[in-house]
Structure formats: C-alpha cells, structure tokens
Amino acid sequence: MKNDTILLGHGSGGKLSHDLIDSIFLKYFDNDYLRQQTDSAILDTGGKKIAYTTDSFVVDPIFFPGGNIGKLAIAGTVNDLAVSGATPKYMSCGFIIEEGFSLKDLELIAKTMADEARKAGVMLVTGDTKVVDRGKCDKVYINTSGIGVIGEEYLGISTAKNIEEGDKIIINGSIGDHGMAVMAARNDLNIRADIKSDCACLNTMISEVLNTGCKVKFMRDATRGGIGTVLSELAKSKNVGIHINETELPLDDGVKGMCELLGFDPLYVANEGKVVFVVSQDDADKVLTVLKKNEHGGNSSVIGEISSSHPGSSWLETVVGGKRIIDMLSGQQLPRIC
Amino acid sequence: MKNDTILLGHGSGGKLSHDLIDSIFLKYFDNDYLRQQTDSAILDTGGKKIAYTTDSFVVDPIFFPGGNIGKLAIAGTVNDLAVSGATPKYMSCGFIIEEGFSLKDLELIAKTMADEARKAGVMLVTGDTKVVDRGKCDKVYINTSGIGVIGEEYLGISTAKNIEEGDKIIINGSIGDHGMAVMAARNDLNIRADIKSDCACLNTMISEVLNTGCKVKFMRDATRGGIGTVLSELAKSKNVGIHINETELPLDDGVKGMCELLGFDPLYVANEGKVVFVVSQDDADKVLTVLKKNEHGGNSSVIGEISSSHPGSSWLETVVGGKRIIDMLSGQQLPRIC
Numbered sequence: 001m002k003n004d005t006i007l008l009g010h011g012s013g014g015k016l017s018h019d020l021i022d023s024i025f026l027k028y029f030d031n032d033y034l035r036q037q038t039d040s041a042i043l044d045t046g047g048k049k050i051a052y053t054t055d056s057f058v059v060d061p062i063f064f065p066g067g068n069i070g071k072l073a074i075a076g077t078v079n080d081l082a083v084s085g086a087t088p089k090y091m092s093c094g095f096i097i098e099e100g101f102s103l104k105d106l107e108l109i110a111k112t113m114a115d116e117a118r119k120a121g122v123m124l125v126t127g128d129t130k131v132v133d134r135g136k137c138d139k140v141y142i143n144t145s146g147i148g149v150i151g152e153e154y155l156g157i158s159t160a161k162n163i164e165e166g167d168k169i170i171i172n173g174s175i176g177d178h179g180m181a182v183m184a185a186r187n188d189l190n191i192r193a194d195i196k197s198d199c200a201c202l203n204t205m206i207s208e209v210l211n212t213g214c215k216v217k218f219m220r221d222a223t224r225g226g227i228g229t230v231l232s233e234l235a236k237s238k239n240v241g242i243h244i245n246e247t248e249l250p251l252d253d254g255v256k257g258m259c260e261l262l263g264f265d266p267l268y269v270a271n272e273g274k275v276v277f278v279v280s281q282d283d284a285d286k287v288l289t290v291l292k293k294n295e296h297g298g299n300s301s302v303i304g305e306i307s308s309s310h311p312g313s314s315w316l317e318t319v320v321g322g323k324r325i326i327d328m329l330s331g332q333q334l335p336r337i338c
Numbered sequence: 339m340k341n342d343t344i345l346l347g348h349g350s351g352g353k354l355s356h357d358l359i360d361s362i363f364l365k366y367f368d369n370d371y372l373r374q375q376t377d378s379a380i381l382d383t384g385g386k387k388i389a390y391t392t393d394s395f396v397v398d399p400i401f402f403p404g405g406n407i408g409k410l411a412i413a414g415t416v417n418d419l420a421v422s423g424a425t426p427k428y429m430s431c432g433f434i435i436e437e438g439f440s441l442k443d444l445e446l447i448a449k450t451m452a453d454e455a456r457k458a459g460v461m462l463v464t465g466d467t468k469v470v471d472r473g474k475c476d477k478v479y480i481n482t483s484g485i486g487v488i489g490e491e492y493l494g495i496s497t498a499k500n501i502e503e504g505d506k507i508i509i510n511g512s513i514g515d516h517g518m519a520v521m522a523a524r525n526d527l528n529i530r531a532d533i534k535s536d537c538a539c540l541n542t543m544i545s546e547v548l549n550t551g552c553k554v555k556f557m558r559d560a561t562r563g564g565i566g567t568v569l570s571e572l573a574k575s576k577n578v579g580i581h582i583n584e585t586e587l588p589l590d591d592g593v594k595g596m597c598e599l600l601g602f603d604p605l606y607v608a609n610e611g612k613v614v615f616v617v618s619q620d621d622a623d624k625v626l627t628v629l630k631k632n633e634h635g636g637n638s639s640v641i642g643e644i645s646s647s648h649p650g651s652s653w654l655e656t657v658v659g660g661k662r663i664i665d666m667l668s669g670q671q672l673p674r675i676c
Contacts, residue, residue, distance in 0.1 A: 013562030014606070014667025037575075038496040039558060040389035040422040042488060047385040051378035054430035054483060055466045058474075084378040092392035094481045096434070126483075128393045132674060136396075138474045143432045143481035145392060145464075150380060158376040220377060224351030237375075268352070329352025336470060 006101040011131030024107050025127060028114035033090075033125035041125035043090055045149050051086035051158075053077060054145035060336040062109070062139050064185040066178075066197030067272070069142055070109035072338055074116040075201045075272060076223065077146040082203035083219035083275055085154025085210070088120060093127040094143040099134045106140065120201035122146065154210065160218035160238050160278065167217055167306040168284035169242065170277040172205065172291050173198065173299040174250040175227055176269035179337050180258045195254045198273030198296075205294040206275065214287050215280035222274050224338055225329045228267035230276045231314040232328045242314040244304035244326065267316070268329045270337040278306065344439040349469030362445050363465060366452035371428075371463035379463035381428055383487050389424035389496075391415060392483035398674040400447070400477050402523040404516075404535030405610070407480055408447035410676055412454040413539045413610060414561065415484040420541035421557035421613055423492025423548070426458060431465040432481040437472045444478065458539035460484065492548065498556035498576050498616065505555055505644040506622035507580065508615040510543065510629050511536065511637040512588040513565055514607035517675050518596045533592045536611030536634075543632040544613065550628055552621035560612050562676055563667045566605035568614045569652040570666045580652040582642035582664065605654070606667045608675045616644065 009016035026034065033041040055076045062069040073093070081088040093113070097106065117124055156162055181197040202221070210216060222230045235242045251266055259266045273296055279287045284302055291297030314326040347354035364372065371379040393414045400407040411431070419426040431451070435444065455462055494500055519535040540559070548554060560568045573580045589604055597604045611634055617625045622640055629635030652664040 008673045009669045011562075011673065012667055012669065012671065013608075014567055014669070014671075016669065017563075018666065036497055038422065039418040040391040040424060040484075040486065040496060042422065042424075042493060042496065043388050043390055045383060045388060050381050050383060050388070050485075052381055052428060052430060052485060053378040053464050054432050054481070056432040056434050056468045056481060058434060058468045058470050080377040084376060084380065086378060086380075090390060092390060092483045094392050094394040094432075094483075096394050096396060096479055126391050128481075130394045130396045130479075130674075132396050132476065132479075135473070136476045136674075137479075138470065141434055141468075141470075141475070141479070143392070143394060143434075143466075143483075145430045145432075145481075145483035146378075147388075147390060147485070148378065155380060158378060158380065159374055224349075225355075229352055270351075328356065329350055331347045331350065331352070331354065333350065333352075335346045335349065336468075336474075 004103050006097050006099055006103060006131055008099050008131050011129055017129065020129060024110050028110045029124040031123045033123065048149040051081050051084045051148040051150050053080040054143065056141060056143040057338055058141045058336050059182060059338050060138060061185050064182050064197055066181055067199035068109055068112055069140065070113040071116050071199050072272060073142040073144045074113050074120065075199050076338065077144040078120045078122060078201040078203050079221040081146050081148035082206045083221050085157035086148030086150040088122045088146055088148040088203050090125045090147045091122050092145045093124050095129045096137055096141040097131050098137045098139055099131055101139050116201055120203055157216060157219060160234060163217040163238055163240060163278050163306055165306055165308045166281045167278050168281050168302050169304040170279060170284065170287060170300060170302050171227065172275055172297040174252045175271055175274060176255045176259060176266035177252060178272040179269035179334055180255045182337055183334060198271055200273040200296050202273060202275055202296055205296050208290050208294060209287055212286055212290055214283035216277060218278035220276050222271045222276050224270050226268040226270060227276055228326045229329050231326050235314040236312055239311045241307035241310040242304060243307045244316045246316055246318045248301050248303045250299040250301050264333060267326060268333050272338065342441050344435050344437055344441060344469055346437050346469050349467055355467065358467060362448050366448045367462040369461045371461065386487040389419050389422045389486040389488050391418040392481065394479060394481040395676055396479045396674050397520060397676050398476060399523050402520050402535055404519055405537035406447055406450055407478065408451040409454050409537050410610060411480040411482045412451050413537050414676065415482040416458045416460060416539040416541050417559040419484050419486035420544045421559050423495040424486030424488040426460045426484055426486040426541050428463045428485045429460050430483045431462050433467045434475055434479040435469050436475045436477055437469055439477050454539055458541055495554060495557060498572060501555040501576055501578060501616050501644055503644055503646045504619045505616050506619050506640050507642040508617060508622065508625060508638060508640050509565065510613055510635040512590045513609055513612060514593045514597060514604035515590060516610040517607035517672055518593045520675055521672060536609055538611040538634050540611060540613055540634055543634050546628050546632060547625055550624055552625050553618035554615060556616035558614050560609045560614055562608050564606040564608060565614055566664045567667050569664050573652040574650055577649045579645035579648040580642060581645045582654045584654055584656045586639050586641045588637040588639050602671060605664060606671050610676065
C-alpha cells in the first residue's frame with residue numbers, strides 16, 4: 001500500500017477498499033468464507049440451535065496493558081457466546097475508522113484479532129469497513145457479532161432457568177483489572193500502576209467446566225458495570241436473594257489501591273476476562289478445581305450463594321461484618337472502558 | 339426518561355442503560371428473544387444453511403429525503419442477505435451514540451428500524467449500545483449484522499457460480515438516487531433537488547423473482563461504489579466480459595442533472611434499493627415482468643449481457659455509440675454516503 005494512513009477512499013467500496021481488504025484483512029483473517037468476498041457468508045451450523053450476539057468497542061486508549069481494542073472485540077463476543085453455553089464458531093467484524101489513522105496500528109489490531117480468533121477457534125467470515133472524516137470518530141471503533149452452536153442440554157443457562165437456593169456463586173479471579181488498566185493507560189491521568197487488563201477469550205475454560213458434567217445454572221461475563229451489575233440483574237430478574245462475602249472476593253492489591261485513590265468501587269469496575277458462575281452446591285468444589293487449573297482461573301473463588309432471604313436483592317457481607325446492598329450501577333463510572 | 343439527550347451513563351451498562359433499553363429499544367423492537375436480555379439470543383434455523391453478513395452505517399446527514407440512518411441499517415443488511423438467495427430472519431444492532439444526541443431523534447430512528455424490520459419480516463434479536471464523549475462520533479453510527487436461511491437450490495447465487503455468455507443483466511430501476519439524495523440533504527451543499535433516496539428492503543421483490551423458478555445466476559445490491567463497481571468486480575472475479583448499453587440505464591432527470599453539475603458519474607453513485615441481477619437469457623423477460631409489478635421495480639430494465647469478448651472487463655456502450663471501460667471506483671466519490 002502506498003499510503004501509511006487511512007484515506008477516505010479506503011471506505012469508498014472501490015479500489016482502495018479492495019486494497020485495504022487484500023493487504024490487511026484478508027492477509028490476517030483469511031479463510032474460505034471471507035476469501036469469496038460475497039455479500040453474505042454461507043455457513044453450516046450442523047442443524048443445531050445457534051446463539052447470536054453483538055458488541056461494539058470504543059475503548060480509549062485503543063492500546064492498553066494486556067490488550068488492545070482488537071483483542072477486546074474478539075474476546076467480548078466470544079465470551080458472550082460461551083457464557084450462553086454455546087461453542088463460538090463464526091464472527092462478523094465492522095470497522096469504523098477515522099481518516100488519517102495509522103495503517104500500521106490497524107494492521108497490529110487486525111493481527112491481534114486474527115491471533116485471538118485462532119486461539120478461540122472462531123472464524124471471521126464477514127466484515128465491513130467505513131471511513132469517516134477526521135474528528136468524526138476516535139481512531140477506530142470496532143463492532144463484532146458472533147454465532148455459536150448450542151446443545152439442547154445448555155439451553156437453560158443463559159436464562160438462569162434452574163437456579164435455586166443454595167447454589168454457589170463462583171468467579172474465576174480478581175475483579176476490576178480491565179477497568180483500572182485502561183484508566184492507568186489513559187494519557188490524561190497521571191497514574192502508572194502495574195495493572196494488566198484481564199481481557200481474554202474464556203470459551204476454552206468454560207467448555208472445560210461444562211465438560212465435567214457439573215450442573216452449571218448460569219454464567220455471565222462481568223464486563224461494563226462489573227460484577228455488581230451482574231449480581232444485581234440476576235437477583236432482580238430471578239427474584240432470588242444473592243449473598244456475597246467480601247472476604248472471598250479476589251482483588252489485586254494494585255487495583256484495590258487505585259480504586260481507593262480514585263474513589264471507584266471495584267464491584268462496578270469493568271472486567272474483560274471474568275465470568276460469574278452459578279453452580280449447584282454439590283458441584284462447586286469440582287468446578288473450582290477445574291477453573292483453578294486453567295490459565296484464566298488461577299484465583300477462582302466461591303464468593304457467595306443464592307439465598308431465599310431478601311429476594312430480588314444482592315447483598316455484600318463486608319470484611320468488617322456489615323451488610324450493604326449491591327444495586328445496579330447508576331450513572332457512569334468509566335466512559336469508553338470497552 | 340428524565341433527560342432529553344444521551345448521557346455517557348446511557349452507555350454504562352448500569353441503570354441508565356437499562357432505562358434506555360426499556361424506554362426506546364424494547365418499546366419498538368420487542369420480541370421474545372430480545373425481551374430476555376441475555377448475552378446471546380438462542381435461535382432455531384430449522385437445520386438449514388445460514389447466510390451471515392454485517393454493515394456499519396455512518397451516513398451524514400442521518401435524516402435525508404426517503405429515509406434515515408435506521409432505515410438504511412435495516413435495508414442494507416436485509417438486502418445483503420436477500421441477494422445471497424437467503425431469507426432474512428434475525429438481525430443484531432449495535433449503536434455508537436454521541437453524548438448529547440437527541441433522545442427524540444434516537445426514538446425516531448428506532449421506530450423507523452422497527453417498522454422496516456417488520457415489513458421485511460426480520461427480528462432484531464440482540465443489540466448493544468455504546469456512548470462516546472461529545473465530538474468523538476457524529477450523532478450516531480449503527481452497525482447491523484444479519485442471519486438468513488438459505489435453501490440448497492440458491493447456494494450458487496452469491497458466487498455467481500453458473501453465469502455464462504448470453505446471460506442478461508437487469509437492474510430494478512434508476513441509478514444514483516441514494517447518493518444524490520444524501521448529497522442534496524447535506525447542509526454544506528447549497529443544492530435542493532427533488533430527489534429521494536431509493537433506500538428500501540428488497541427481500542420481498544427478490545423472493546418474488548426467485549419464486550418464479552427463473553434461473554437467477556447472480557444478484558448484488560449496488561450500494562457504495564455504485565453499479566460500476568458491482569459490474570467491474572463481477573467481470574474480474576468470473577473472468578467474463580460484461581457489455582452494458584447506456585441507453586438502457588434508467589436514470590432520473592434530477593439525478594442526472596445533479597451528477598452533471600457536480601461532476602459525478604452516476605455509474606459510481608451509491609444506491610440503497612437497487613439490485614443487479616444476472617439471469618438466463620430465456621428467463622429475462624419473465625424476471626422483468628415480475629420486477630415491474632413490484633413497488634421497487636417499476637423502472638426495471640435489461641441493461642446488458644454477459645459476453646465472451648474482453649473477459650475480465652466491463653464495457654459501456656455509450657449513447658453516442660462510443661465504448662468505455664467500467665473500472666472499479668478509484669479514490670472516494672462521496673464519503674459517508676451510507
């Protein structure tokens with residue numbers, strides 16, 4: 001390619017668009033579906049039911065310790081499918097790019113996406129690129145959607161159909177890492193902490209758990225809004241009580257310090273590699289053992305349980321023995337965190 | 339809702355996000371899948387192969403004669419599925435909204451999307467909303483992806499598997515309407531012409547054609563890059579010659595005048611409701627008859643044919659009897675046209 005930055009013509013649908021597709025997107029994402037460059041990818045889902053999801057990513061900055069917007073765009077959608085009990089298979093990808101954006105950075109992002117997709121076993125099969133004039137977006141925004149196949153035995157997971165009193169709540173590691181890593185990376189904040197985003201595709205870890213045959217009643221990746229929002233939504237939607245022990249909540253010292261300094265509640269800080277599991281109490285130990293063996297689950301912990309008291313509410317039993325309600329996040333904690 | 343503009347908190351994933359979903363998105367898009375507000379929608383595709391596509395929409399201005407960004411976002415994806423021979427079924431929708439955007443305008447866009455989706459017989463089953471700070475996007479950008487089901491008999495259409503010499507090329511009406519309508523609507527251009535975008539879902543028209551049993555060899559909606567780019571891509575990818583008669587090209591007088599005034603070639607101006615069909619020569623008349631009966635096909639015309647001369651090239655026989663090559667659009671004609 002002759003230029004080293006994105007031109008408006010790269011979004012024209014004409015020759016420059018083709019050059020961009022060939023020199024970057026096909027170079028990294030190449031597969032039989034994408035190569036055909038048809039209006040739609042034609043896919044076989046083997047007659048199974050499918051799971052379908054979408055997310056847009058507008059994180060600022062686009063590169064941060066532990067990842068970049070491309071890694072986030074793959075992991076976010078892969079995880080949304082995986083927590084539904086589905087095996088992620090196919091993804092779409094839509095780029096909105098600011099005129100003047102560095103082609104080198106775009107290539108780095110595409111390479112990361114390809115690497116993550118390969119590790120997660122998904123294929124990027126259809127895509128789109130739009131270019132907007134300078135100042136009309138911030139470097140690059142990415143939308144991904146994804147399709148997974150789902151077995152009949154997992155259909156109840158996404159709606160938490162079978163949760164009941166006594167079920168245990170498990171998280172696969174420390175909370176708030178992603179949010180604080182992005183905050184630390186923001187130029188306008190003079191903080192440098194050794195905090196890395198937990199951004200990762202969790203489908204392999206989740207399938208290891210499901211393959212044990214353990215009764216997984218519910219899973220949700222705790223992204224924007226943090227685990228606080230997940231727990232509060234679950235309690236409200238299923239009209240159950242949720243009891244959380246603060247002492248069991250894995251929290252990195254750096255993240256804790258930064259949250260205290262900046263006045264954030266780690267319960268509401270975004271994660272990009274954490275899943276809240278609800279599992280039958282008989283299976284909790286087994287799930288914990290499986291999680292701890294996975295690279296993304298070393299600090300897994302049983303953090304609480306489903307209770308019959310205070311239905312519709314989620315409660316935190318604090319370190320000092322008090323109790324406080326975990327409500328839904330009101331207002332905005334951290335804009336453009338994902 | 340207490341506020342009349344979008345706040346950063348509407349993208350937080352917390353309470354304000356829920357309010358926005360309830361008061362606008364669920365209000366208009368409501369269906370069994372979306373209502374569950376799970377991470378993924380779980381769908382049944384009846385064991386058929388699926389078609390899968392995505393597009394982002396960044397049109398400026400967001401409201402224009404004949405449509406708005408929401409109508410475009412539904413029609414664009416519906417049409418990409420339909421021209422692949424698929425029946426559009428499910429869609430995802432990702433909004434990126436600028437802080438301060440009018441909730442009234444957002445509601446109008448959502449209502450338009452719901453109306454168009456209903457007419458096209460598709461359901462919006464999963465979505466996402468991000469809010470970026472003021473000045474980091476331009477009002478609202480929308481990504482949609484879509485899933486359709488496709489019968490075995492139509493699998494060759496998207497790759498133009500069976501096109502051959504003598505096949506006729508048909509378009510369902512005048513070209514360049516969308517591009518010029520958007521140009522006319524742009525505030526910074528002091529032109530007011532009575533031109534309306536052709537933006538429309540064409541899946542019903544296309545299924546009427548397919549249901550005749552006629553041999554449809556290829557279809558593509560001529561959006562960005564215009565019919566020129568479609569024809570040039572087709573000639574190159576299948577290594578066939580394409581011969582177009584300029585006299586048969588439907589062109590609205592207002593669009594023609596505006597193109598001449600501004601120096602645009604209507605062959606490369608965007609459409610949002612036009613499909614290039616390649617059909618067996620024996621079936622051309624029948625297809626034309628069916629198209630002309632449809633509300634989106636009144637001005638349908640056989641504009642040319644597949645030829646064995648000049649393989650890999652697309653040629654225009656001009657009104658004055660000359661010949662010129664139809665190459666791929668180089669550079670950018672009209673940024674942010676869709």
